[in-house]
Amino acid sequence: MGESAIALQMNEVSKQFPGTLAVNKVSFEVKAGEVHALMGENGAGKSTLMKILAGSFADYSGEIIIGGKPVQLHTPHMAKEEGVGMVYQELSIAYNRSVEENMFAGKIPTKGLFVDQAALRKQSLESLAKVKLEDKIDPGTEMKNISQHESQLIEMAKVMNDNPKILVMDEPTSALSSEEVQMLFEIIREIKKEGVAIVYISHHLPEIFEIADRVTVLRDGKKIDTCDIKDVDNETLVEMMIGEKIDDFVRDCPGADCNDVILKVENLTHYGFVHDVSFELYSGEILGVVGLAGSGRTELGRCLSGADRVDYGRLVLDDEEITVKGMSQMLDKGVAYLSENRKTEGLALRLSNRNNILSTIIGRLSQFFFFRPKKGDPILKELYEKLTIYPHDPEITTSNLSGGNQQKILLAKWLSTKPKVLILDEPTRGVDVGAKKLIHETIVKLAEEGLSVILLSSDLPELVALSDRVAVMRQGHLIGDLTKEDGFDENKVLLAANGERGVFSVEY
Amino acid sequence: MSNTKQDIRKTSHNSFTLIVNKFGVFFMILVLSVVGVLVSPSFLSSTNLLNILNAVSYLGIVAAGIAFVIFCGQYGDLSAPMTMATTGVICVEFMRYGLWYGIIAAVIAGAVIGMINGFVIGKLRVNAIIWTLAMNFILEGLVRWSYKGTQIYPDMATEKTYTTGFFLPIMAKLDPNIMDIDLVSRAAAFNGLATTYPLGVPLVLYVMFGVMITGYIIMSKTTFGNQLKVVGSSYEVGKMSGINATRTVMMAFMMSSIFASIAGVFMTSLNQVGAFYIGQGYDFQAVTAIILGGMSLSGGRGSMIGVFGGVFTLGLISNILTLLGIGTFTQKMITGAIFITVVAVNAKSLRKLGRDYA
């Protein structure tokens, strides 16, 4: 596009969270009419940076210049006024209402006292035309009846109604098929032609190479570099994202001689979520499962633990054939699942740590219908010591702990069940470095004691450092294994997750 | 950068609010007692205190049950009034075979109602208010329809009596000699429930304390009670902790309905008639008492001791207002206003602490 005007400039922008500096003096610029990819691993600070831009925080530091004018972005409204449009991963859609009402929420055209239905229809169609849906969708349709892919385009159209100068898209393709991605790209190219600056956040390397003009890589809250996409390749980008490991903890005992299969899974299927997944898990093994957003990683964990229905498949745990009936049954059999959503599914934040940790074993600590909390005391003591949870008082309400300590409480909650197979879904999400290190050490120690761990994580250094083997999921299927013997690193794992064949040790 | 030692923030503050939440109602009782003494010197006499307790004993039984539902994070059981009426009627139907038959039939009916409520709310996740309100209307319809608008008197039965009701026609069909039952003595036993005074204290008061203590033990000492606490705090977390959340919710509603059926039996005995309007207003009063007692509407917090405090507070307020010569209806108005104020203040203070709201 040649040299064009700078649409957005961020100078030394920082954002502090309790315990961490999520964004550390990041400076970067986006030109009008370019697609600027923002890359980085989980926790690198991309989302925080974009939330600053969207006006989600009142307390960031640094300077933001839009169209040559310094601006303050302290509320979503201010951000919108300054021409920032955001398409979040979680679409904000009123499913009960029609397409046109969603697109023009808060600014429905009126004629005198009343809604100007004709104008609304006309404007909606114009707006839909920007995302090439004008022939496919009747603006009066309820959003409920619109597919995920089209909802996303409608959300884009809605954001475009404000004529933003900068359009931010956060992982827009995670739920899309490859044809749908192509359609989305076509639309992005159209919008680009109109001179809108597009910030595109994604993990998918092939997409970045296809759509982006420049790329900025963040790591640990700092900007690493901005380059022209022509000047980089897969390997360099991955290297920039991963860099030198801060968490240089590498597992020295890969549990090589653990050859007894503890869990055998054949053709595990939950229609529409996970299809035909088969694998074996050895005792004392840490099996990493990697997959991009929407690959069915979490759903696999939920099926194995009985949280979700299993429609078909065979499960053999410790030589016992199991019919999955539900979570409490799987817990009794020795399968525990640590959910990725700490706040909504993991911990009852209003209860005490004691209540939270013992919540999984209330039944086991009971005699004749009566709960014996005293019997939990040694368990609590052991877990508090093992995980060095601070403060030591288990009666403190969980919501008063830091994210790291809450995560330790969550881990303790599942360890208290003394599982044979522990499924960890993002065990270190939103956790500070110290707690992360401790959780990693604990996982390894547990594996050495013979516990089998299935690690579902999008944190690649973590996955690579801890896993004995990495299984790769893509679009609901398990597509291959990477073993330690053949050697795997983050680079290889990321390529595999992106669908590059030929890196696998075993391919399904 | 991170320092785990920073995490003790706010803990001291919290324990203070915890005390206020837990014992605020007893502070209120203290203040009201002082006011009571100022209003009337005989306020603290044992007769008056017994009167106060007696007046709220029915409410206490119902509140102990509904407390399980609120503890479960489900806002309330609006089917309690009609559960009381329905089970009272069923008790009258069965007491002709003996008092215990009547009571057991009433409790079973209560358990069934609670099970249906709990299934619909726990499994299908229907808004508890809407469903229990609908259930209340369904039960009202059932009672009024099967009795064709008549009431049932424990001591009266003609041929016609056996043509209406839930089970009476079936009973008459199964037992042709049903008219020969000595109804008078059985009815006397039934009607006596509410008017028996063992050791000078009404029987229903013993029952209330019995129910409260049982409720306390179930809520805080049993497996179910502790699982209920987790499910009440967060249904999703409970479910994802391997607790059978549907069953837990179901049992909470069963507790509510079973306790309501006990109150219904006594209420019917007190009125000496089984009718659909028995129990009206008890839903709101119970929720008032429970909230006053410091139980959080968002579930998982509060205790049966607080519920008792709330019930007693309502008794005190009503007693003082009566001593002041204020009529029942104005009392109702004042209680309602107090309730709204307490809830609003409670919600505000909780919000200030950055917690969830009532």
Added chain:
Amino acid sequence: MLKNELDKDKLLGTLNHNRIYVFLVIVIILMSIGAPGFMRSSNVIPLMKTSLLPILVGIGFTFVMIGGNFDLSVGAMINVGALMVMGEFNRFYAIFGGEPAGAAAVFGAWTVAFLIALAAGSFFGLINGLLVAKGKVHSFIVTIGMLTTLSGFVYTYSKGNTISANSYALVDIIEKPLLKLPYIEFFTMRSLITIAVLVIFEILLVKTSWGRGLFMVGSNKEAAWQAGIDMERKIIWTFVISGFTAALGGILFATSMNAAVPNYGERGINPLMLVLASTIIGGTVMTGGRGSVVKTAVAVITIQAIFNGLIGMGLGFDSQVLSAGVLLGAVVLYEAYVLYKESLRKGERPALLPEAEKLKVNHRGSKSKVSGEQSPEAAQGA
């Protein structure tokens, strides 16, 4: 194939949205067959007239529910409107000189009484709204407290008595048919006011950007917030409207009878039950975001038609109570079941669905291998 399914869903959805009209037609047909004389003018007019009060109350109730809340205090609001209009009329009639002062006193006193009673209803509604929107207290708790307070208030206000107006002038005007013709007789001042209010509020809901904003608030608070819609103010207004329309219902009802009682609805069919059932049957979504006051009104008429028909079939008054309860229960269950089914499919990947169909066929062929049968608890987990 997927496209077809969407079309089918859409069709069923449209049908479900307009189910109340289908219901009404079915009820009319059934009742005409079952109850002779059902469609006679002498039967239809009383039926429609009993619907007037719940229709008015249903307007506000529907507004509140569209905003995602409940107003359980409407029953008490009716009594507030009814008693206050009567009580205040008598008070001001006396102040304005009573009978000797003639028509001017009557007119003046009614005007003031109407305004006071409407203001009272709106004021109590405002308190509800403030507590819900600003106080962040659950609407059920607020309005059930208001219900109790107001039922105490109306008894205190009326001292437990029936209040009658000391002038019959208004009854004659408000209940007099405009044309003495079969069916057309229905149109009186009261019914016309009701219809006018209904139309005004339907227009407010559907045709103004205010109404569209309210739908947005009820449907997705997050989206409404991002669109810059003032949610709190809208929620407060819905409660004010509810207080206003319920009081107006009470006022018109009382003036048409020239008497008001403090316990209307306590022994008969609970107006709350009627209005709640009508609103839900009329298609207002329990969680907010969809609804229509006209459909609520049609649902009121449908339920009244069922009641009326049951009487016509020789069934007692009590069968009405039961049928309303069962109808309400059935609709709530149906709605809940649909939502439950939807929740099981949440997060499904559309890209995997064609394959899932294929897999289902294959798996059915090799049933012996199935180990993960569906169980209640596992299904619940999804």
